[in-house]
Amino acid sequence: MAEFDINILGCGSALPTTRHLATSQIIDLRDKLYMVDCGEGTQVQMRHMRIKFSRLNHIFISHLHGDHCFGLPGLLSTLGMLGRTGELVIHGPKELENYLRPVLTIFCKGLPYEIRINTVDTYQHSLIMEDRSLSVYSIPLKHRIPCCGYLFVEKQKEAHILREMTDFYQVPVRMMQEIKRGADFITEEGEIIPNARLTHPAKPAKRYAYCSDTAFYPNIIPYIEGVDLLYHEATFAECDAARAKETFHSTAKQAAEIAKRAQVKQLVIGHYSARYENLSQLKQEADEIYTDTTLANEGMVISLS
Incomplete structure (x- = not known):
């Protein structure tokens, strides 16, 4: 049983490539699954990685750009065909309901389970979900449209x-x-x-911060300080810093600077622009600021246990 694993389903950006899929992750906390973003290809990747659809009860959407949510209609339909009966909660910006309601009306009539949409204020850092295993907080990000990251805080186990x-x-x-x-x-x-x-103390509770998409935004540092793992977008290399600023994205170097200032324990970067066939440049630039940065890749499983 996974104690606290991050499964990378996709780590590309908006333009599809044969190298990377659109953004999506699955957090596996003692066999309870939580999805973060749901780009195209998400459910196929779940099959490839042998992730059980039935254990997914919460989906967290960062913002309403297609590479982060176009996989939702297919996934919701599949869950119905698999006979799901339990409630599914989808958390995200208020615009999420405008996107999903017509889709559900046209393509997902008669689902055997309930879908509840929990609206998240993307401009506030606040508790948005809590169960017996963890608490989830929003992290305000700086993007072209309302967007937030998510902080997953494991609850301390008993001694x-x-x-x-x-x-x-x-x-x-x-x-x-x-x-x-x-x-x-x-x-x-x-x-x-x-x-x-x-008694013998249980292992310290773990924290995971997911920050995609965002411009360089030091305001998030107090929310992610000292986390066990930070996933931060690194869409561009420094040679394209002007483009990063224009599109409200980050460079690999900027992602590493956030990790360094926040004194996080591990950094993983992703959301790569399609222009980079070789990601070694991104890793090298990040490593200059934050040593041993990890490049996200499809199929990667990162354990925090």
């Missing part, structure tokens, strides 16, 4: 019981849940047994 110690102190089974949550144990004689003697 692990040290069975030999709880047996030694004869801790009743009914108290185990309280012990896991941090309670001390008081023996019949009144001795206080510290929780640290009865």
